Amino acid sequence: MILPARRLREDFPILRSTEKGRWVYLDSAATTQKPEAVLQAVEDYYRRYNANVHRGVYRIAAEATERYEEARRRVAQFIGGDPRGLIFTRNTSEAINLVAYAWGLDNLKEGDVILLTAAEHHSNLVPWQLVARRTGARLRAIPLDEEGHLDLSRLPELLDGVKMVAISHASNVLGTVNPVAEVARAAHEVGALVLVDGAQSVPRMPVDVQALGCDFLAFSGHKMLAPMGIGVLWGKPDILEKMEPFLGGGEMIGRVDWEGSTWREIPWKFEAGTPNVGGAIGLMAAVEYLEKVGMEAIARHEEALGELMARRLRELPGVKVYGPSGTRTGIVAFNVEGVHPHDVSQVLDEEGVAIRAGHHCCQPLHRLLQVGSSCRASVYLYNDEEDVDRLVEAVQKVREVFRVPG
Numbered sequence: 001m002i003l004p005a006r007r008l009r010e011d012f013p014i015l016r017s018t019e020k021g022r023w024v025y026l027d028s029a030a031t032t033q034k035p036e037a038v039l040q041a042v043e044d045y046y047r048r049y050n051a052n053v054h055r056g057v058y059r060i061a062a063e064a065t066e067r068y069e070e071a072r073r074r075v076a077q078f079i080g081g082d083p084r085g086l087i088f089t090r091n092t093s094e095a096i097n098l099v100a101y102a103w104g105l106d107n108l109k110e111g112d113v114i115l116l117t118a119a120e121h122h123s124n125l126v127p128w129q130l131v132a133r134r135t136g137a138r139l140r141a142i143p144l145d146e147e148g149h150l151d152l153s154r155l156p157e158l159l160d161g162v163k164m165v166a167i168s169h170a171s172n173v174l175g176t177v178n179p180v181a182e183v184a185r186a187a188h189e190v191g192a193l194v195l196v197d198g199a200q201s202v203p204r205m206p207v208d209v210q211a212l213g214c215d216f217l218a219f220s221g222h223k224m225l226a227p228m229g230i231g232v233l234w235g236k237p238d239i240l241e242k243m244e245p246f247l248g249g250g251e252m253i254g255r256v257d258w259e260g261s262t263w264r265e266i267p268w269k270f271e272a273g274t275p276n277v278g279g280a281i282g283l284m285a286a287v288e289y290l291e292k293v294g295m296e297a298i299a300r301h302e303e304a305l306g307e308l309m310a311r312r313l314r315e316l317p318g319v320k321v322y323g324p325s326g327t328r329t330g331i332v333a334f335n336v337e338g339v340h341p342h343d344v345s346q347v348l349d350e351e352g353v354a355i356r357a358g359h360h361c362c363q364p365l366h367r368l369l370q371v372g373s374s375c376r377a378s379v380y381l382y383n384d385e386e387d388v389d390r391l392v393e394a395v396q397k398v399r400e401v402f403r404v405p406g
């Protein structure tokens, strides 16, 4: 394998072996585990310089503000973006809602189209439904081919009347990576803006907003080694400058009077109230850890494990794997014939293997796959072939317990 996963696991207290043996975590697409470096950075903030930011002038308040703004610059650099466009949010969902409301309510009107894909997570579907209901805009979806890749053959037609293209970069179910740069070029030709849901790509491959050519990128810290409760919306500064705030409150204002208020400059215009300072500092530590391991190596490691996992599961009689047969990320959804995913997951848990079971917040996609739910195994930099063996052995056990034919 590309990465020394066994050695990397030592950096993650929760993944260290216990007397019961080694527990195999295969649910990193839901949330990743946290390395010592991140835990220490967060603890150091709370133990040594916990203070509100942009407010106090005493020593530790200045230090907290400095580190919070340093985190903004480091995370912006990680995605190749201008730090003035980097807004800290709670997660991907909040980042997408920010754009849907703050941009959508003022820029969409009756008959305008928001173009998504047929594989979107609810977080990149429901906010647009809510805003479409308020503005009279309509949703349209780019269809998928047999393997789950985007079918772009009708893209020019699909772009007719489109004002916003909001698409995921990597699917949280199918293991596919969408050709975002190609879609963005076509979208810009018809004057549409492009939002990329990077929740599953930013953690597992090099992502550069200039190369993607997107106007907005949303992602979550907790899926890339950082704590929960910190996420990012990056936007092109000139677009963000023209947008009204999403939430109102402390610190996002210029001057407040009973008659009205003015806003601070970006990015602070979009950060109302006390931010998650410890989370941002944790995200900076996570980004530094990821860069040390190397994003290119992480992507290749995941691809190799994803392909291996999909191939080994496909070889088992009665197991159906979704998504492409070729290159994929380390996210593999599957079903065992006649066994509910929750039962599969429970037997796997008894074998010390943690996976996710359900619709993975992608109900329309599961309807397209003609199933209500699925099992999903997802790897990260701390997984290796041994973990794939453990998964396959545990699925074999499921087949035995439930007497799956074949």
Ligand code: C6P
Pocket (backbone or CB within 6 Å): 029, 030, 031, 091, 092, 093, 094, 121, 123, 124, 168, 170, 171, 172, 197, 199, 200, 220, 356, 360, 361
């Ligand atoms: N997917 C999964 O197990 P939040 O919850 O806001 O941090 O991320 C939302 C989100 C948006 N887009 C994609 C493609 C995602 O995968 C997710 C989160 C998790 O698949 C939790 S449902």
